[in-house]
Amino acid sequence: xxxxxxxxxxxxxxxxxxxxxxxxxxxxxxxxxxxxxxxxxxxxxxxxxxxxxxxxxxxxxxxxxxxxxxxxxxxxxxxxxxxxxxxxxxxxxxxxxxxxxxxxxxxxxxxxxxxxxxxxxxxxxxxxxxxxxxxxxxxxxxxxxxxxxxxxxxxxxxxx
Amino acid sequence: xxxxxxxxxxxxxxxxxxxxxxxxxxxxxxxxxxxxxxxxxxxxxxxxxxxxxxxxxxxxxxxxxxxxxxxxxxxxxxxxxxxxxxxxxxxxxxxxxxxxxxxxxxxxxxxxxxxxxxxxxxxxxxxxxxxxxxxxxxxxxxxxxxxxxxxxxxxxxxxx
DNA sequence: GTCGCTGCAAAGTCTTTGCAGAGAG
DNA sequence: CTCTCTGCAAAGACTTTGCAGCGAC
Numbered sequence: 106x107x108x109x110x111x112x113x114x115x116x117x118x119x120x121x122x123x124x125x126x127x128x129x130x131x132x133x134x135x136x137x138x139x140x141x142x143x144x145x146x147x148x149x150x151x152x153x154x155x156x157x158x159x160x161x162x163x164x165x166x167x168x169x170x171x172x173x174x175x176x177x178x179x180x181x182x183x184x185x186x187x188x189x190x191x192x193x194x195x196x197x198x199x200x201x202x203x204x205x206x207x208x209x210x211x212x213x214x215x216x217x218x219x220x221x222x223x224x225x226x227x228x229x230x231x232x233x234x235x236x237x238x239x240x241x242x243x244x245x246x247x248x249x250x251x252x253x254x255x256x257x258x259x260x261x262x263x264x265x
Numbered sequence: 266x267x268x269x270x271x272x273x274x275x276x277x278x279x280x281x282x283x284x285x286x287x288x289x290x291x292x293x294x295x296x297x298x299x300x301x302x303x304x305x306x307x308x309x310x311x312x313x314x315x316x317x318x319x320x321x322x323x324x325x326x327x328x329x330x331x332x333x334x335x336x337x338x339x340x341x342x343x344x345x346x347x348x349x350x351x352x353x354x355x356x357x358x359x360x361x362x363x364x365x366x367x368x369x370x371x372x373x374x375x376x377x378x379x380x381x382x383x384x385x386x387x388x389x390x391x392x393x394x395x396x397x398x399x400x401x402x403x404x405x406x407x408x409x410x411x412x413x414x415x416x417x418x419x420x421x422x423x424x425x
Numbered sequence: 426g427t428c429g430c431t432g433c434a435a436a437g438t439c440t441t442t443g444c445a446g447a448g449a450g
Numbered sequence: 451c452t453c454t455c456t457g458c459a460a461a462g463a464c465t466t467t468g469c470a471g472c473g474a475c
Contacts, residue, residue, distance in 0.1 A: 136449050136454055157440080174457045179440060214403055223401060230393050234412055237387055242417035243374055250410040252394055257402035296429055296474050317465080334432045339465060 119149050122190075122205070129188050140173050144181045145190075154194060154202040154222050157182060194222075194249075212249060216256035223256070279309050282350075282365070289348050300333050304341045305350075314354060314362040314382050317342060354382075354409075372409065376416035383416070 126145055130137050147163050148155065155163070161178045164171070182203055185191040192206040194213065202222075210231075211224040230250065238245035255263070286305055290297050307323050308315065315323070321338045324331065342363055345351040352366040354373065362382075370391075371384040390410065398405035 134454085138449070138455060140456070172457075176441075176458080177456060180455085183441095214398065214401055216403070225397055225401060227393055227397055230390050233387055233390050233393075234410075237385055238374065238412050238414050241374055241383060241385060242420075243376070243412065243414035244420055245412055245414040247414075248410070248412040250394075250408070252398050252403065252405055252408040254398050254403035254405040254407075260402075260404055294429080298430060298474070300431070332432075336433080336466075337431060340430085343466095 119146070122149060126185075126190065129190070135184075139171060140177050141181050141184075143168055143171065143173070144178060145185070148185075148191060148203065148205050154204045156202050160203070212251065214252040214254065216254065216259055221256055221258075279306070282309060286345075286350065289350070295344075299331060300337050301341050301344075303328055303331065303333070304338060305345070308345075308351060308363065308365050314364045316362050320363070372411065374412040374414065376414065376419055381416055381418075 123142070123145065126141070127137055129135075130141075143164055144160065147160055147167070151160075151163065153159070157175065157178050160182075161173065161175045164173045164178070182191065182193075186193055186203070189206055191203050193201040193203050211226045212230075214223045214225060215221070234248050235245055238248075283302070283305065286301070287297055289295075290301075303324055304320065307320055307327070311320075311323065313319070317335065317338050320342075321333065321335045324333045324338070342351065342353075346353055346363070349366055351363050353361040353363050371386045372390075374383045374385060375381070394408050395405055398408075
């Protein structure tokens with residue numbers, strides 16, 4: 106249903122993202138380069154949470170002509186993270202994964218078999234967290250929550 | 266209030282821990298060494314969540330005669346983690362922190378200013394998590410939650 | 426005694442940094 | 451033109467591994 110609508114929405118959202126990024130760069134006297142654009146685009150297009158390495162591979166695949174270096178990926182991710190345009194996740198495994206921070210807030214549920222990450226939001230938990238921080242005298246800034254388990258698809262595989 | 270009682274309780278708990286550890290080692294044909302004992306003891310005595318490096322420093326301070334190598338600390342932490350006697354935490358910052366897993370389940374609230382970590386448990390959140398996993402078709406195994414904010418003490422410092 | 430354990434140092438990962446040429450503004 | 455970016459390679463931080471002697475059992 107509504108694949109045309111979805112596409113339109115996504116395009117609009119990406120344009121906004123891109124324009125935010127350009128403003129951010131301009132405000133800081135930084136330059137808008139093809140590499141930076143491609144990195145933002147890949148982060149946007151990917152449904153996955155990407156590691157610097159997987160992002161780098163993706164870019165080399167889609168834009169081999171650019172010959173983008175991994176150092177540029179790291180530098181751009183830092184830049185985006187500092188500006189709070191992307192968020193980094195570090196769940197147990199070594200190395201961080203990145204996701205666009207422009208998305209709405211959500212938490213993660215991670216499959217311990219295949220490493221797949223899904224997202225969810227639960228209002229009840231969200232409100233409870235605020236209360237807990239208050240009770241402990243903290244000024245809450247952010248929070249994150251992860252549930253670990255076995256996803257439907259891995260459960261099916263295991264039964265075979 | 267009850268410092269004697271506290272001490273007794275802690276001693277009993279530590280003895281249990283130590284005996285669990287010894288059993289674990291025996292069952293796997295591994296040896297109980299002074300280094301391994303000291304690492305477990307330091308993990309138990311410390312209220313902090315320790316990095317391999319801070320644990321190593323602590324050991325060198327308290328038991329300089331042992332001259333324990335950092336490699337042994339890493340090896341023992343892996344061993345303890347595999348046996349689920351300790352849990353590793355990796356919150357944004359690079360490097361993992363470890364805590365004894367024998368403690369009751371709890372979540373963490375982390376000060377973004379000073380890095381201090383406090384613990385808490387909330388039944389409402391706990392039960393909500395189970396429900397969410399079910400709804401998403403996951404077989405829940407574990408979960409973890411972190412709240413980030415500014416702790417009371419850093420708030421006070423900032424007002425000065 | 427045997428066989429696992431330890432410290433040391435070397436080797437691996439992952440990430441950051443210095444530099445000279447390339448490119449955006 | 452200027453000054454930032456980029457790719458490359460070297461350097462760093464953190465962790466793991468190989469090895470020869472040591473020590474628990």
